[in-house]
Amino acid sequence: MNRIFAIGTLTEIPDPAPLGSLQDAYELLAQRFPQIRHSAVFESDAVAVDESTVRYTIPLPVMKTNG
Template sequence: MNKLKRIFKVGAREIDAPLPNGSLQENVDQLMVNFPMFRFTHILEVDGIPQSDGSILYEVELPPCKTNG
């Protein structure tokens, strides 16, 4: 199996996938442990943007902040 480098971009921060041999869902599940914002978003394989170095970049869209009033 090819090692596919995945990078998750949240705002200006780029986070490398914690499980290089894991699936996209396994990586997202692992990221949820340290980054709770991943619980509130959906990331699909087709969302990946191929990079010139062969990695795949996933831009994570966070839900809007809730306000009262």
């Protein structure tokens, strides 16, 4: 099954580790996109795009401001 990762609402990235586990792919994405490092993605988060592709949406952390 093909995987697509959506970071926030704008960025879609093809699977960086198509033969690896979900955790392997997430670790590679976290190296490229450090803002997702403190998020989590689970197998149950998958949404079917079509019969051979699923999408995982990785939420971005809420930006905090002092003041």
